[in-house]
Amino acid sequence: MKIFKWILLWQILVASFVVLAQSSTTSATQTSRSQKQQVQKQPPVNDGERIFTQNCSRCHNAPDGFSPRIAGSVVRHMRVRANLSEKDAQAVLRFFNP
Amino acid sequence: MALFVKTLKLYQLRSRQKRGVCVRWLHIALAASLLFSPLVYAQNTPLISGGVGFFTSTNGGNTTYIPAISPLIQAPITKRLQVESRAYLLDAFFPNGKGYDTSHFVALTYLQASYFANPHVTVVGGLFLSPFGTYTERLSPIWISNFQDAPLIVPIGTGTGAGLGGMLRGNAYSNGKVSIDYTAYFSARSANQQFNASRSTGFRVNAYLPKPRLEMGVSYGRLLQGTNANAVGFHVWWLPPNTAFKMRSEYAHTTHVQGYWFETDYRLSRFGGTESIVGRLEPVFRMQQTFRNAPDATDGLSAQNTQRADFGLDYYLPHNVRINTSYSRQFSASGNRNIWQTGIVYRFLFPAWRGK
Secondary structure, eight states, X not given: OHHHHHHHXXXXXXXXXXXXXXXXXXXXHHHHHHHHHHHHSOXXXXXXXXXXXXXXXXXXXXXXXXXXXXXXXXXXXXXXXXXXXXXXXHHHHHHHOO | OHHHHHHHHHHHHHHHHHHHHHHHHHHHHHHHHHHHGGGSOGGGOXXXXXXXXXXXXXXXXXXXXXXXXXXXXXXXXXXXXXXXXXXXXXXEEEEOXXXXXXXXXXXXXXXXXXXXXXXXXXXXXXXXXXXXXXXIIIIOSTTTOSSSXXXXXXXXXXXXXXXXXXXXXXXXXXXXXXXXXXXXXXXXXXXXXXGOSXXXXXXXXXXXXXXXXXXXEEXXXXXXXXXXXXXXXXXXEEOOTTSSEEEEEEEEEETTEEEEEEEEEEOOXXXXXXXXXXXXXXXXXXXXXXXXSSOOTTSSSOSSOEEEEEEEEEEEETTTEEEEEEEXXXXXXXXXXEEEEEEEEEEEEEESSOOO
16 A cells, blocks of 8 residues: 555654644744633642643643633543542642632 | 444444443432532532534445434542543434434443542442543543544454443552553453453553653453453554644554554644634544454454545634544455545533532
């Protein structure tokens, strides 16, 4: 399947290009996402924001924001699903509900 | 679509066996959560979440229409105990030459109780998503998956997607640089279609490097009766920080078949941000191959070597609505085909009841 080798090669090229191009600048996603967080959540507490950024968009898009009444439930669910450490889970929860 | 219908049948089979027991459990679990939850703190209100969508799939000129909903409930019961469950309801309308046939499908995807025994061990019991590989646990919800069809190799090590029994999981070690987690399970009547309703066991170990956002993991599954077949899998996920690029890949092997998939997606948010017209677009690409070394009608994979390329374009509308479109070309000795799919999915998330 020659075509597949070409597709593969093309993908690798595109991927490396994208990564190179983007890692040099702060991407628009990051800025708009963190701006949104500022609106929804108060200033970052401890490592919460870092842990959120590093973990919460791995499997799905990070949520746009939700009722503070379910913040604990979300974090508990994700602690199980993503096998987050207890410390990280607590930090993310503090980030949601400082 | 064939794959879809096949998966559907598998789920139906499984759910028929288990629905009776599960529904009873669900009622008990819900009753318990409703009784106890108000006692826990305000931020632990049970949540209702999930996706509702409408899908079309065109294969060989025939289009199937599928309205579907997949609701989820997560209910903290005590400080350490919680109940989590997801169901899947759909109707499929497929052409029969004269009009449309419909098939109706309802199943409990999982229903589990999780108990935080200590910082490193969570004990899970019930019907749980099979922890082999990454797709089933992480990407299968309709509001998460970039493509409508699951990867071809998903049945390897996971069978119909769920186990019935117990699971130990947790974070073994983590510092700012690396996080190592594990999941080990035992299933009494395995949903693993390949091993056909048998006992099975398995584990997965992942290492995640949060700075480069790179994850590598190994999965293993074993049947405890009959052929005692083993399944082994590896996955690599890379989501480079400060980019909108994502790469996910998996390889899986079992006695008579092996295969891989990898998927890349790139949200075009550099063009005006995530909320601009262009920035809401996300091209996705998936490449898959399966290789058969001996016939085996029980493993859920095609009898022939198969290659498939999926090209997708997703569009994120405001208010948690996403449109997915894709074109797939599949090559195999039994014939090449084109598959066109579209879908619109709304992701919902709210507290189970109104606050004061």
